[in-house]
Amino acid sequence: MDPALVLRPLDAGDLDLICTHRRLMFGESGRPAEVLAAMADPFRAWLTPRLADGSYFGWAIESGGDVVAGLGMMVIDWPPHPSHPTDGRRGYILNVFVDPLHRGRGLAKRLMAEAEAEAERRGLSYLILHATKAGRPLYEGLGWDATSEMAKLLPISR
């Protein structure tokens, strides 16, 4: 990574930043602006205590004092599973965002390496994420594979 870039952990002061990254990420992936507007306050309210207590953690990369990339992570409770048979946890990576002006410089790769190193420090053996179409080739190149997850949106939400 360019030596002018500095990687640091996220902290409680990064609340706005993470909210912005989440909105920009989903906006680029084609989610409607009105849905992202509806999500904004609930996501902020959800994130605030989790960022404060460290259950949401991650890293930012700064360039000249400005954050130009970020990645969030959580340890989630999950039933012991063939992919992690003796552990009731999996790591979840979310809100990966790189400023458009800084793409193609390996920043997402650097953040993903940090997330994997942290997973190993915490003894996590299985990580998941949800990829945008644009992000997928990066993750495939880093050894990630599609899972069999399926979803259904119920009429109640429409």
Add this chain to the structure above:
Amino acid sequence: MDPALVLRPLDAGDLDLICTHRRLMFGESGRPAEVLAAMADPFRAWLTPRLADGSYFGWAIESGGDVVAGLGMMVIDWPPHPSHPTDGRRGYILNVFVDPLHRGRGLAKRLMAEAEAEAERRGLSYLILHATKAGRPLYEGLGWDATSEMAKLLPISR
């Protein structure tokens, strides 16, 4: 559904049953026996308190007093997301299993209808599951779609 079949909620007495269903389901999907053996005690230990406090719930279908099908469900904490912008929860369906002698009679479909009805009662608008290859066509027929989830197994677990 055949009127000789009885649907009932799972309860704490179904611990063994759920463990058996999980093992059989993953066994049929091709997971190695030694991995399923390693998972058995950790899964039981994980499930015991959650089944007791109702955070793991679900339904069984009985035929002449024998359970011939089952489905488990959880409400999981999840960041508000474009698919559920104002709600920090999603429903998770797991351990869907139908006794081989009772397949093709609509039992999985009946259990899934119960899960969706329960989701609506709880105000959940977005449900997820992980499909085995054999289960996937059923879920597709019920309106479920593949998500963009990806996973990575870290070297630590090998």
